[in-house]
Amino acid sequence: MEDEYIRLIFGLKLKQIRTDKNLSLFGLAKLSGLSKSYLNEIEKGKKYPKTDKILQLSESLETPYDHLVSLKLDKNLAPIGEILQSKILKEIPLELFGIKENNLIDIIANAPAKVNAFISTIIKIAQNYNLTRESFFLASLRSYQEAHNNYFEEIETDVEKFAKAYHIDLLKKVTSNDLEEILIEEFGYTINTEELQKHKNLDELRNIYIAPKKMLLIDNTISESQKTFIYAKEIAYNFLKIEERLYTFPWIKFESFDQVLNNFIASYFAGALIIPRKSITEKLTNLFALEEWNSLKLHKIIKHFNCSQETFYQRLTNILPKFFNIKNLFFLRFTHQDNSPEFRLNKELHITQQQAPHANRKNEHYCRRWISIKTIKDLENSVKNRATFGVQISSYENQKNEYLVLSSATQDPFKKDISRSVSIGLLLSPHLKKKLTFLKENTFTKKIVGVTCETCAVENCKERAAKPTRLQKNNKYNNIAKTVDDIIKSYS
Structure with a gap:
């Protein structure tokens, strides 16, 4: 059990008992002999009192010592304990959204009853709409993409660095042969096109990556563009040194939000490598300048890229x-x-x-x-x-x-x-x-x-x-x- 969680639970219980007895922080300070600022720090989950201080609080509030130190919350605050104990706050990188975990802790400590009602509402909505952990992660990722207008300069730059380092001409169509050679020669991959065909229940999988062997099992019936995309994703994982990753495409399950995010980063890298920003921008500029709409022009642009x-x-x-x-x-x-x-x-x-x-x-x-x-x-x-x-x-x-x-x-x-x-x-x-x-x-x-x-x-x-x-x-x-x-x- 993390110390932070224990401090917060104690603070929530102390605040609940104090408010149930219609005591202000000032009033509890007078009764217990502890300073108002110290009690405030305890209730916000920033400090955990020593045994003698807990005894003072127990006597002042006429509450059993064991009840104060128990990690079990009353029924009306139980959902807060569940969500804190589930470590969902740790699984999602809140910093991506400009949120510090301490800020959330302060919000919970300052208005536990209202936060509890909000959390209960979210849980009920999730249950009614069959919201799974995976769909929650994917919704979080989608919000992250939308917050950045789905454009990530750093990944675009990494693609161009890779192309320069490995002499990939981004003005020409990128092929699976170009990328397969780099995977084998540079990153030590073994490509196996036979194993997946032996397992009929895996007919919806396009590839499996076996990390200890650096072996990529790939479906030998996929198209050239699909193979190129898979190879480009594998290059992204290696070139960007991403370790927390998914091992199948399509994915079967996510273990963490980092896997969701990294899968997106690798997919974005692959798309940007196969359809380079300079090339697609020039072609779209020419398409948009046409006086009359011509669908064949759009089809030619798509065909220009191996996608x-x-x-x-x-x-x-x-x-x-x-x-x-x-x-x-x-x-x-x-x-x-x-x-x-x-x-x-x-x-x-x-x-x-x-x-x-x-x-x-x-x-x-x-x-x-x-x-x-x-x-x-x-x-x-x-x-x-x-x-x-x-x-x-x-x-x-x-x-x-x-x-x-x-x-x-x-x-x-x-x-x-x-x-x-x-x-x-x-x-x-x-x-x-x-x-x-x-x-x-x-x-x-x-x-x-x-x-x-x-x-x-x-x-x-x-x-x-x-x-x-x-x-x-x-x-x-x-x-x-x-x-x-x-x-x-x-x-x-």
């Missing part, structure tokens, strides 16, 4: 805010199983504003008018051997916000009968219209969209997958509230 659709769209979330000052954007990844009524939003990022849509935990039906879902449907109605693309202006019903949304859908190479789409949405603004020369009044199809069918007021919607039940419920209670207000006013 998947998802890697390219995610890279846009790094580049657009930094180099084009396009910060009001979102990234979404949907998955869909053939013949299933459910479309799952399983990855999202929102820069600056909290743009809709967000993943919902109510099992509601996402709006079928989104281009993200349309590209999946287009893919499933095709031969599925090539990506489908789509672009539209999404105008949110009963909102001022409109977005230019680009989307691409492909078959999941590791999951049978699963399609997925990745989309990037850019808030329509005077700034965006100035940046994108081709963005004129009727360049793209505009669609009125909602968030979920259950909350959408669009009438006669052919794509509707469910009745607007939540909207109807809200309207009912709003009408009741208005009638009550009218009655009260009539008698005022």
Whole structure:
């Protein structure tokens, strides 16, 4: 048990007993003979009294000595003890968010009952929405990315240092052969392409890294771009000297927040190596300067880099805010199983504003008018051997916000009968219209969209997958509230 935890629990109990007896710090100081400042330090968890001082407090408060020194908190403060003892504050690097742990301790010590109520609320929300430890870590990481506009200069610079040190020409397409040679010759890796094929239950894994042997087991059926990305991540772990890491891709479970953060750093490094910032910025500048929209130009840019659709769209979330000052954007990844009524939003990022849509935990039906879902449907109605693309202006019903949304859908190479789409949405603004020369009044199809069918007021919607039940419920209670207000006013 850490000393800090023991001090804080004692301080919380002392403060609770004192306030229950309607004693001020001054009053307790008079009764116990201990100074007010010393008692204040104890209650804030900064000092732990010696045995003789605890005896003085026990007698002054008419409380058993054993109760004072027990680490068991009363029921109304128990959640605070649980969250402190769980060491969740240690697992998440609060300094990333500019928060010092001591500040949180002070907040808890100063208002334990209110903090306890807040913690209890968070726990209940987590239970109701099935919030796992992994999803909590991922939400924390997403907040960290959004706080930095998803651009990290230090990692970008590290990529360029690596390229210079190993004579990688960032003006040319980076290949898996380039990176495999460095992994083997420089970092002592052994690449095994046979082992994973022996285990049918591992068909969704792309690679496993065995640290003691420096052996990388890799699926021999993956595409060239996937292999290049995996190699680039392994290089990141080694070049950046990252030890706390994940050993599979995709991940199976996270042991700590450091693993979550480092996985992101390695993935960011890989994306920045495969799609260098100078090259992508120049190509996007030329695309945005076109007088007329040309989808083939965008496809050529993607093909120029040895990357998947998802890697390219995610890279846009790094580049657009930094180099084009396009910060009001979102990234979404949907998955869909053939013949299933459910479309799952399983990855999202929102820069600056909290743009809709967000993943919902109510099992509601996402709006079928989104281009993200349309590209999946287009893919499933095709031969599925090539990506489908789509672009539209999404105008949110009963909102001022409109977005230019680009989307691409492909078959999941590791999951049978699963399609997925990745989309990037850019808030329509005077700034965006100035940046994108081709963005004129009727360049793209505009669609009125909602968030979920259950909350959408669009009438006669052919794509509707469910009745607007939540909207109807809200309207009912709003009408009741208005009638009550009218009655009260009539008698005022």
